Amino acid sequence: MNAADPIIVLTDVYKFFGNFAALTNVSLSIRRGEKVVLVGPSGSGKSTLLRTINRLETIDHGAITVNGQDIYDPKANLNRLRTSMGMVFQGFNLFRHKTALENVTMAPCQVLKMDPVEADKRGLDLLHKVGIADKAGNYPAQLSGGQQQRVAIARALAMNPDIMLFDEPTSALDPEVTHEVLDVMSAWPARA
């Protein structure tokens, strides 16, 4: 596949919540390796847009293709598709009953059937990269907002996704930490 090929394409996407139009006529195309930032006031539909891209929300009109595959095709393998897309949520949504490390290793173990020992090694590696390897044994409730955020990033990266979706990656952070997290994000080999 050519590096210049678009990896995410949205055409004419509409999304309604009841009578409320959250997304109207959104079209965009993102190429492999591109970093795109969505900017807009609160409530403008940024989260909704990201969520439609990995089908946590359905759309009412239009089409979305990822890696050349129409994700609203009923035959599409949603799980495979989602594995190729990492998402960092606005509220992080870390698994509250698992430690930081377990949060990172759970999906590789369950979804990719990776060997647990191997997964632990990689998980620690990732936590090290995002700078919180020393908190590997902590539960999310024992981590600050910035630390949770970084665990969430490591958790998404653990699946080796082609695409990373960040929803307001810095909204919950104070300015100093914002810097660190942005560093972590830009250190990730640019993909999308």
Next chain:
Amino acid sequence: MTLPYKKRRLDKALSQSAVHPEPAIQIEMNDGPAIPRKTDPGLYSAWKFVVIAAPCLYIYLATYDQIAALLVSAMPGLGESWGWLKKIAGPEYVNSYRDAFLFIMPDGFYVTLQVTCLGIGVSIPVGIMTGLCRVSRIRIINLIASVYVEVVRGIPLLVQLFYIYYGVASIIRINPFMAAIISIGFCYGAYIGEVVRSGIEAVDRGQREAAMSLGFTPFQAMRHVILPQAIRTILPPLGNECISMLKDSSLVSMVAIIDILRRGREYASTTFNYFESYTMVALSYLFITLILSKGVSLLETRMGRYERR
């Protein structure tokens, strides 16, 4: 200057709040936990009192004549000055409480516990299935589970018991014991189903979304992410359901199953010692439920561990 008394109280409060952090949002899904929380001082001290007083009374009633005999043999002078003590200690005195207790004791207890355990064994799988079906997005499955819950919850357990024991058993052969287990198990299965459903629904939606975004199948998300978290909310009310089941198991005495209550009734009607007999029956149930509620609360604190901040 701080008063030592106040300081002690403060220290105690601080140490307790560190050991038992209250969850930020506490959802009461039932008529309260099996063991009252320490934040409810009235009920908590009442609970402590009952825990000590009831077993003491139970043991005292079953053995007071033997205690008297011991006293009299140790201090013969006591028997001389207190005639009634000597009478109680005498060989011709009959302790009807102990008689009732011994009449109830091995088989009645055994049957009550057996009915309860089997009832729990049936109702928990049924309840988990029902709860899962109730949160299912597949309409027909959801509908079937909902109808089951509504029907069962609308009929008294005693009527369900008679329905299966007399009604259904007249068409197909079911032995009385099976009939009792089936009706208790399926009745409580519906209640437990609702407990399981509300526990699952209390788990933040974001948890499921996070799992889905990582490529979990709905089943994996339920199994590895949602249920383990729901258990925490489910466990206390589930324990309460089990304790209620133990108490409601006394209804099976209506269909010729020889449990604690049935044995007590038999004893009372043959000896006419109604008061003694039913006192021991009541204390027997109280005794078991106290032990069970302690077990439930131990489980509760163990499950709550990972929430500690």
